[in-house]
Amino acid sequence: MLALSITNGLVIGIIYALTALGVSLVVGIMNVINFAHGEFYILAGYFSFLFAHTLGLDPMVAMVLSVGAVFVFGVVVEYTLIRPTYGDELYSLILTFILSIVLQSAYLLIFGPYPNKPPNWVKGATDLFGLFMYGNQRLAALFAGIAVIALFFAMLKLTWFGRMIRAASQDREMAELNGINTRRLNMLSFGLGCALAAAAGVILSPVFPVTPTAGVPVALTAFVCVVLGGMGSMWGCVVGGLILGLVENLGAAYVSTGYKHVFMFVILILVLLVRPSGLFGRSET
Amino acid sequence: MKTKWLLLFVGLAGFAVLPWGLGVYHQHILIVSLFYVMMAASWNLLAGYTGQVSFGHAAFAGIGAYASGILAAKAGINPWLGVAAGTLLAAIFGFLVGVLCLKLGGIYLSLTTLAFSEILHIVINNEYEITRGTMGLQVPGLLSEYSKLGYFYIFLCAALLTLLVVHRLIHANMGLNFRAVQNDERAAASLGVDVVRVRVLAFTVSSALAGMAGALYGHYLLLITPHIPSLDQQFLVLSMTVIGGLGSFVGPIIGAFCLEILSEYIRVYGEYHVLAFGVVALIVARFAPKGLVGISKSVWERRRQAALPAVPVTDNGKGGARRGVT
Amino acid sequence: QAADTVKIGVVGPRTGGAAATGKAFEEGIQLATTYVNANGGVLGKDLEVVFEDTAGAPDKAASGFERLVTRDGVAMVLGESHSSAALAEIEVANRLKVPFVVVEAWADPITAKNYRYVFRAGPSNSGVVNDTIAKWVVHEGFKKAYIVAENTDWGLGIAELSKAALKSAGVPYESLVTERKSQDHYTELAKIKAFDPDVVLAFVYGTGLHYFVAQAGEIGLTPKAVVLDGAGPPSLWPDFWTNVGDYGNLECFVSSMHEKVELTPLATAFREAYVEAFGHAPTDYKSRSIYDAILIAADAINRAGTTDAEKVVDALESTELLVTRGTARFGTEKGGPEYHHWMPPMLVIQWQDKEQVVLYPPEAATGKLKR
């Protein structure tokens, strides 16, 4: 049981991290907390469901398309809603909070209350180390998650776009002086943030089918990861994600299944008490 | 000045006799509206006047409701005492949460309050023996026998009390401190403003008011459920304040009545009504961040601007900045 | 007033987590009104049903119920599928003195409170557990049982009843509570597997059940052990199979409806009308439950000859009506949950290669338990 809890903790943790990265990215560059992050995750789930089932596309194609679609949607949202809020983090928080409710009720109207589940990529389960059976789809999700995260970090480190993002997140005005169109960059990185949520969505929706309101806990966990890891610290939120995954599962295994989801909040509050800037956050004066 | 007070008084009197002419159904709407007035006004005290967006306001209402309800239902305490206790407990929790994260400010407060309300939810669901979980806790009423009119006047008084407290706070010297802190903490501190105290105070008071509102509401519905401290409620309160006018005294009042009545009328469209709500809130928040009040103000302003010539603000003859005609 | 229709109210969730039920209700309402009005209507007038969404939230339910009475002036109210909402509504019904026939809310207190105006034409937790589930467990001779309950009033309540029943039946068991919102049950399932039961009584409503069944399959708890869906409908929802895949095979569930087993001719009529109207076989049996309730209500008002609450209640108490699920007859001895309660027969059904096979009660059985 311990082995399974830990394995499962890591798998869930990676997914948490993947979702949180999007939030962290947007906070870092635009100092905007996207409250509707979870709804973008859900949207991707719905898209890949639609593309795969309704349009009958190949699951992989459907997933790529969905991420693309959500990216575009994110860009539009940034352009119409977020742009006027720059510099006023609470204003953007309020706007995105309302947006999340709007999206939820829109989903309910369009897709109904039932969960929608895109097709599995793989069937069945594998016996891990002769200790326990583990769902193949989950293992697949784990690898996909790691892949996307690795890709993201590589992009940050190696490409011009990555450097642009890092530069802008440290000093917008200077970046502008170095010839970066920060408005466009904002738009793109907000889109990218949503795309990361979408990636998490398409990867996970075969395991956890999406429902209109399922985005709330997703976003919540992402926020906790970000605060835990330190606002804007990419590595921080990966570590944060893994910690949450483990804490949750071990807690459920050995303390209480009913209070499973309280553990992460407890951790959060403890961290805020001892190290407000988060595990990897730089505390600014 | 005189006329203003007169108008206020007449308006109040008119409102106070209004329910006599209405059926129970419309009385119900009025009572619920008054509940939201309390919620929105107290949330506005926080978000509008000290710039702290709390997502836990509904949760504090929940604390008040459950504390009072449990005392009444399980320990047979008189509901009125229960309400007092609920208010107090909400204040205490508000104080604790405040102290925990107000030093962090901004986003951290929002997220921590969000976490807080989630925890509360899970606890309510799990401590089913005490809270009756989603089934809801049956609680006694405030009146010996049920009367909508009675409740209307209770809520009216409570709402007036809430508004009075808020008004005192923002117009007394403390109001200056609130706005100073919202404008620039460091400068405020350098002028002798105890920033943390000011914030914690605002947070505690507003939580207490929410607690009172929640407790009364529970004893009106005779049933306390996790819906009182839910994010949906939080959303309602937030949109009411935003649509009415964040940071203005009358804004939340207007917002609360408009949206509650509106929601009663579009309820027939079932699922659509939350959506409609959200869209309205979104549009207002995006295009008129100061809400209905802001809109009317700016219209009024423009009239005045047109009337008298803009006065140039002179500065020791250097022909410096002109007052920005915004 | 000279209204040309007789109004009846129906309360149920049309939004929120269990909006599916509301949909089923609306289907049932449509069929029932057609049927009633085709057979002479009510008091010579047409029957009109007003639906009020409760979103499964007790406070919404209470005010919605009140709205039906104060705004729409309905003669009586039927429906509800959330015990929490129903418990709020019966208080209002009692206060406003309006006859209220609960349909799919199972909590015992609803009728155990012995309110004069409150009836139940549908299962109750104790009914389902004692008459059906517990008996079935014994009947199949299971050695060890595990009880999983979602942390809601219904889940925790019915779990308690099951523990009591299993104890008295001498079947060893363990139990755990699961977070209702949680989609991931691996850790819980690991605990269960460690106990190695041969039957799992899952009191998890909605898609929570789908996740549970699917993941139970993944970690290899099933098919060694059998999972019983203690609620029923989720196993019949259209997306059951997309969500659980092959792991749905051999899953058991309680239900009051079966595509083959039809206890009365009216049931057949209902199915035909349903297929006629919606182009596919009935999915959620709750459409048929509300159908029955409306027939019962119409019959009561007609026998009372008026919409006056007192007379209607008396009429309801003397109900003796053949509906789709058998003959409706309300208990009248005060004291327990049987008061004003008609418990329609429930079946235990198992999915065998996507075929519904009735396992229990023996007289209705169409096959044997597969494992």
Place this chain on the structure above:
Amino acid sequence: MLKISGVDVYRGETQVLWDIGLEIEAGERVAVLGSNGAGKSSLMAAITGILAPRRGAIDFRGQSLVGFKPYQITQLGIALVPEGRRVYKDMTVRENLEMGAFPKRGRPMLKRSMDRVLTLFPKLQERRQQHAGTLSGGEQQMLAIGRALMSLPDLLLIDELSLGLAPRVTKEIYAALEKLGGETTVLLVEQNVELALKHSERAYIVESGRIPRTGASGDLMDDPDIRRAYLGL
């Protein structure tokens, strides 16, 4: 090369520059002097498009810059070494320099200009892989200048070159600038009037947002008023 006339600049609602006029010929080295808050940085901000002038004209090689965004102006060949260095603290020295070469005009030449800068400031050569945040003030200033040079600018603006630098370091950097020779035109903002006049051909004096005086650096150096107002002698 650069021609500014009748420019008014505001920061938010407050005006910080009044009716500024200024001209620079290619290859020139011009200083801007003035007390704190006089408006020097604001002038830089106006040229680089960070602050859009509300009135007046700014022409660069006969092309008007009004309405251009900073990133566009950089593409045209104006680079700013901002007040307080503003290096990217969490990026390595190399990455900082690469960012400097981001504008299209710089990118193709990246390798070449990288070598040029590293030979100009040997200190940076040693610190290539170090995070800029850990550099000393002087090294950061060098990095900032190097980063600006990476975009191969025709006009280099330097704000507060000696800000918080030890005199010795200041000397090194000025020496390096001399090495640049005539190929880059330089507009230099200095707190240290002495230095500024020494290292420039002409100078403008900014006083509470206006330009009351301008002239050849030599003359200004000898001007009694200037000596009193700025050197306190």
Place this chain on the structure above:
Amino acid sequence: MALLEGRGVSKRFGGVQALEDVNFEVEAGSIVGLIGPNGAGKTTLFNIVAGAFPPSAGSVHFENTPITGMSAFRICRQGIARTFQVTRPFGEMTCLENVAVAVVNRNQGCPRHKWENLAREYLDAVGLAMLADTAAKHLNVVQKKRLEIARSLATEPKLLMLDEVLGGLNTQEIQEAIGFIRQLRDDRGLTVFWIEHVMGAIMQATEKVIVLDQGRILKEGAPADVVADARVIHAYLGD
């Protein structure tokens, strides 16, 4: 006897050693100048005295009682007021309200009409009376600096710390300002601790000048001696 005294004050920001073992004294009733090149640590020193952040090492004493690491508002209530180099007005509030914040925190629970009058007096003193009801964000830089002085006076301090209040004034305005500050000292018995780059003013107004350079005290003494000092000329004035 020294009103304000710092012993071995040091401050590090990450890599930057902003202040290193600074010892200084500000005598009651005197005007003391603090000069030095940009980044020398002047403002940092002010921030530490005013309690914006604690020093990394060392201690600060006011009227012989330690105030090291006290929170800003307490220090203010002890009688130390400061202005900010880059002005920080409460933009959304009127000038009157800006000053009123200081007034009501000095005289707790003082009624509206009373603090309004007090606030007006202070605005009048700095010549902003006619802008009393203008939102502070509409002021220009010079006016903002005056508003800051009015605000800090309204806290009724014993020690007034000015950070480059002359920035942006022309020569004649500078003379007025110097007169004004002198008066504060003579009439109200204020002690003034004053950061300024305008040497002329420092020369005229102060009895003592402290020169900071790269976080250390380079020289301390009468203005005349200081500007004559070779190192000062080299590090700050330029040779």
